[in-house]
Each structure stands twice: as C-alpha cells, then as structure tokens.
Amino acid sequence: MKVQGLTPILNVSNLEESFAWFAKLGWEKRWAWGDPAGFGAAGNGDCEIFLCLDGQGSRGGPMPRHVWHDDTGGTWMTWWVSTLAEVDAAHRLALEQAITVTLVPMNMEWNVRECHLRHPDGHMFRVSCGLPEK
Helix, strand or coil: CCCCCCCCEEEECCHHHHHHHHHHCCCEEEEEEECCEEEEEEEECCEEEEEEECCCCCCCCCCCCCCCCCCCCCCEEEEECCCHHHHHHHHHHHHHCCCEEEEEEEECCCCEEEEEEECCCCCEEEEEEECCCC
16 A cells, blocks of 8 residues: 545534634634535645544543643644744744644754644644754
C-alpha cells in the first residue's frame, strides 16, 4: 500500500463556529456538506482538515492540567511552518484573535520551536518549525 494523502477528521460541536475559528488563523472554509451542513473541510495551502458535527472521534474536555499531558480527550496535531518567525507570528495572531494559547513559543529539546493553540472543542494544535542544526 502507498498512501497518497492524509486528512484528519475532528469532531466539533458547531461546524460554522469551527470554520470561523480556523479562519482567524488563516485557514479557509473549503466546503460543507448536508442541509443543514454536518460535515466540511477547512484548508490552508495544500493542507486540509475535515470537520464533523458531533461525530467521528472524540472532543476534548477541560483544559489540560499539565502542558505535556493530553488529559482532555481532544485530538492533537502538528502544523509545520517554514520559518521560526512563522511560529512566533502564529502565536501573536492567536493572541490578537483571542484564541487560547496553552504554550507560548519555545525552543524544545527535540530541536523544534513550537507553540500550542487550543480549539474550543479541546483539539490541540502544535505550530512547529525545526531549529537549525548546530
């Protein structure tokens, strides 16, 4: 088997509010299916995330008690960006848009700079860029 692509699916409590949340970070609503819509896609460049209203996975609960532990039940994923400055810019944009930031930009011991953003349904996004080789 050779996989040609991968599209995560997130369980969301409100499809239109989720499209609006992603739009604050530069994503666009690509399509919505159903009447009323219960499934759709948000995209950014070549990347796409499917959003499913009340299905296909779990949603998160309360804020995590520890930065590195996923005790919310939400989905975690990493958004890779091209430059370290883009990690910092994503953090600034999130603050400007009142998006929950659970980790400010930091250089990690695994040679990545990242910040963490939390979707209202508890899904966590690590905005990351590899650090230059030493």
